[in-house]
Amino acid sequence: MTRSTSARSAVVAVITALTAAALAVPAQAEGRHRVSGDSLPSVTPRAETPVLHDDDEGGNADADDPAIWRNAAAPDRSLVVATAKEGGLRVYDLDARLVQSIAAPPAVGEDDAPGRFNNVDLLHGLRLSSGKADLAVTSDRGHDRLRFYRIDRDRTGGPLTDVTDPASPPVFSQDQAEINDQRTAYGLATWTDPATGKSYALVSRRERTGIALLELLPTADGKVTYRKIRTLDLPSTFRLPDGTSWSPCGEPGELPQVEGMVVDPVNGMLYAGQEDIGIWRLRADLTGTPKLIDKVREYGVPGAYDEETEECTPGADPGYGGTKISADVEGLTLLTESDGDGYILASSQGDDTFAAYDRELEDANEYEGGFRVTAASGALDGSEECDGAAVLNAPLGSKYPNGLLVVQDGHDAPGDGNRDATNFKFVDLDKVMDALDD
Incomplete structure (x- = not known):
């Protein structure tokens, strides 16, 4: 990875402190028993989107990451924008019905591989040459770029319009060969x-530990591009309390990547889920020293990779991991309350639960509880192996007057033969708040 001068200085300033920060077990985890997901309260969804299938029959759509856009003029007409990986973007109304589908641009390569969108987030009131606009921003993994879509709820043909500057540069790759290796823009x-x-956008890199800070720049013709400010690499190897070094097991050449990320705008802190490690807190400008606020239960567990099965066989657990979340940790989102308090919510993919951490730095991001999203009466199932989540604590008309949580379901039921089935579940936020208050 090539870094600017400012990036090198940022990495040099923190690299010696990163390993020490990773060793510190969060205070709230010490002296406590591991939290069982079975003991957590459950919430049920009110609606779900149509199923998406990842198959070899031309579908290749896999639900991943959602974002909630509130229509201030007509909250009932708010939207959920979500990635479907090779299926591009999907836009849903508050009844979870499909409003618009946007294809991911085909990737450039020897096999003319399909494009692939990974994560999505929103920007509000960005000043373009045509006036202020709300944007949906997505990581275009197939091209190692970001793509920008202007949101206009009443536009004929659908609310999203592509306003990406065609000259936008790759985020991490130096040439097309690197892009073809798919170590490209991932979390966002x-x-x-x-x-x-x-x-700004903060973008992680697939199969690497790097995060890039990009300043978003409007162009004279109403498009949006970006420039890289700096990058920072989180650790891939950790020294354990017994003096040994540990790295999570994975395919040869892969490093423990980051996907789920969210920024608290009040204090400018970025929370980043390093999937097999835990949750980091660091300054959103990528300066200073990152702090590991919680670890996954599997932290420190040795493993052996089997090339035949392409799976890792874990060894004995030395007991250095956390107590609240299981790998992979993904789907980070910020729940803001009216009094300024709130939570960082994280999807604990390994045990199908969600963990809530206090967003106040004075409380050291203390663990506040968790919940499951389980099956409702009728045909609605819950959420398993959740990849992405989004929450909005604001009135959304008559359907969600107390706000909305949207979570990805990695195993929609009932299944459909050998095809992977995924979708998104819509949950009343008041149910979540009640669960966290228990």
Whole structure:
């Protein structure tokens, strides 16, 4: 990875402190028994989107990451924008009905592989040459770029319009060969600095530990591009309390990647889920020293990779992991309350639960509880192996007057033969708040 001068200085400044930060077990985890997902309260969804199938029959759509856009003028007409990987973007109304489908641009390569969108987030009130606009921003993994879509709820043909500058550069790759290797733009979080009014995207890299800070820049013709400010690499190897070094098991050449990310705009902190490690807190400008606020239960467990099965066989657990979340940790989202408090919500994919951490730094992001999304009466099932989540604590008309949580379901039921079935579940936010208050 090539870094700018400012990026090198940022990495040099923190690299010696990262390993030490990773060793510290969060105070809230010490001296407590492991939290069993079975003991957590359950919430049920109110609606679900049509099923998406990842198959070899021309579908190749796999639900991944949602974002909630509130229509301030008519909250009942708000939208959920979501990625479907090779299926591109899907836009749903509050009844979970499909409003618009946008294909991912085909990737450029020897096999003319399909494009692939990974994560999505929103920006509000970005000033374009044509006026202020709300944008949906997605990581285009097939091209190692970001793509931008202007949101206009009443536009004929659908609410999203592509406003990506065609000259936008790759985020990480130096050439097409690197892009073809698919170590490209992956996780995504957007952020507007209230002090300067500048807007940014933080982007992680697939199969690597790097995160890039990009400043988002409107162009003269109403498009949007970006420039890289700096990058930072999280650790891939960790020293355990017994003095040994540990890295999570994975395919040869893969490093523990980050996907789920969210920025708290009040204090400018980025929360990043390193899938097999835990949740990091670091400054959104990628300066300073990251702190590991919680670890997955599997932290420190040795493993052996089997090339035949392409799976890892775990060894004995030395007991250095956390107590609340299981790998992979993904789907980070910020639940803001009216009094300024709130939670960082994280999907604990390994045990099908969601964990809530206090967003107040004074409380050291203390664990506040968790919940499951389970089957409702009738045909609605719950959420398993959740990849992505989004929450909005704001009135959304008569359907969700107390706000909305949207979660990906990695195993929609009932299944359909050998095809993977995924979709998104819509949950009343008041149910979540009640569960966290228990």
